[in-house]
Amino acid sequence: MTETATAPISMTIRGTGSYLPRDTLESSQIDARFEWAPGTCLSRYGIEMRHVASEDETTSFMAAEVAKHALDMAGCKAADLDLILGACGVMEQPIPSTAVLVQNRLGLGRSGVPAYDVNATCLSFLQALDLAAMQISCGRVRRVLVFSSDIASVGLDWAHPEAAAIFGDGAAAVVVEAGGEGAVLACDFRTYGEGCDACVLAAGGTRVNPARGIRLGDDRFRMDGTQAYRVASRHLPRFIARLMRRADRVMEQLDCVIPHQASAQALEHAAGMLRLASDRMIDIFGRTGNQIAASIPTALDHAVRSGRFKRGDAGLLIGTSAGISIGGAVVRF
Structure with a gap:
């Protein structure tokens, strides 16, 4: 690639x-x-x-x-x-x-x-x-x-x-x-199926459904946070470096980083890895929790309406998901 x-x-x-x-x-x-x-x-x-x-x-x-x-x-x-x-x-x-x-x-x-x-x-x-x-x-x-x-x-x-x-x-x-x-300067998305068992909701598809019977717990979300973190953290630094090269930017040129609000620990790890000052990373996890897919756009709306992500600014949208997948986009607002 x-x-x-x-x-x-x-x-x-x-x-x-x-x-x-x-x-x-x-x-x-x-x-x-x-x-x-x-x-x-x-x-x-x-x-x-x-x-x-x-x-x-x-x-x-x-x-x-x-x-x-x-x-x-x-x-x-x-x-x-x-x-x-x-x-x-x-x-x-x-x-x-x-x-x-x-x-x-x-x-x-x-x-x-x-x-x-x-x-x-x-x-x-x-x-x-x-x-x-x-x-x-x-x-x-x-x-x-x-x-x-x-x-x-x-x-x-x-x-x-x-x-x-x-x-x-x-x-x-x-x-x-x-x-x-505005512009989308670069996007990237990678999936590592070795972590497919880390985050699972089994029921609702063709394999586990009411017609065949749902076992206790299959209709509830199950997460192995340690496994998910291990897979994602192994690939995340290389992913971000590749994405920034595609965007022709370095981290210091970004005005704002808007991450998936996965957990307090994940946000802390990301800030440390990216060497970001707290005023450049949007962290609303403490009052919203992990909102699944709504997490990144909610943080984006917060950044825009609070004035932390303004017209002409360059920002990084970044996160991980079940799969385990890593995705990111560098945008000019």
């Missing part, structure tokens, strides 16, 4: 949006649930609270809400979209896709605007953003909505606090369009 600089794709992120469910789960409530000493959850996992979706806050509902926020910032209407890409780690239902449900919620059910899902678990947003850039670069579309919406809380196994304590619900979206001052 080439490691030389790639040609930038002229594409601007015109609008961002995020949504956090009304209800919250505080770290003190997690301490009480496990009968831990006060402060244990915060000190062990670095999480203060996370949001939990109510029954009416479905995946497609939250996605439609963030789409409206992103469209509003972009100064356009849903009818101006040429493509809708759903980028959820877990779909609302197997068929039809979440993107179809969101298209209908946006009042486009009779429009014919293409709407479909892209899935790479926690890196679904980056893959969909890359696809949007390619569609724009070949002239097929001009304006694209990319959304991620995930409800992790429905699949947590509270017998395993390593995962149950850190995952939160939420949604985020971007509206991107051809031209403008």
